[in-house]
Amino acid sequence: MSGSAPPYMSSLVTSCSSTALESRRGLLSASNVDFVVKRTILQFGNRMFEVAGPAEWNSLPEPIRRSSSINIFKTKLKTYLFSKYYD
16 A cells, blocks of 8 residues: 555555545445455465455455554554454
8 A cells, every 4th residue: 555565566566545546436445444355266276475465454354454654553453453363
């Protein structure tokens, strides 16, 4: 989302806002910071980065996804993961 990912990784995911612009429909997810999760037929396909990455990103709480910088994102993510697994 911040544009700091390598091109080979960022080409694998599509944001919901860009999909909404292409389809010219106002989707609720377009206002969020979500990615399109591709559908696969095989269970093994769910492990691909282009499927698992957006699914995990979309499962994060909104305040974490809307972090203003990478350092703030890392701090919020670490706090979230510790509270999720140690509480």
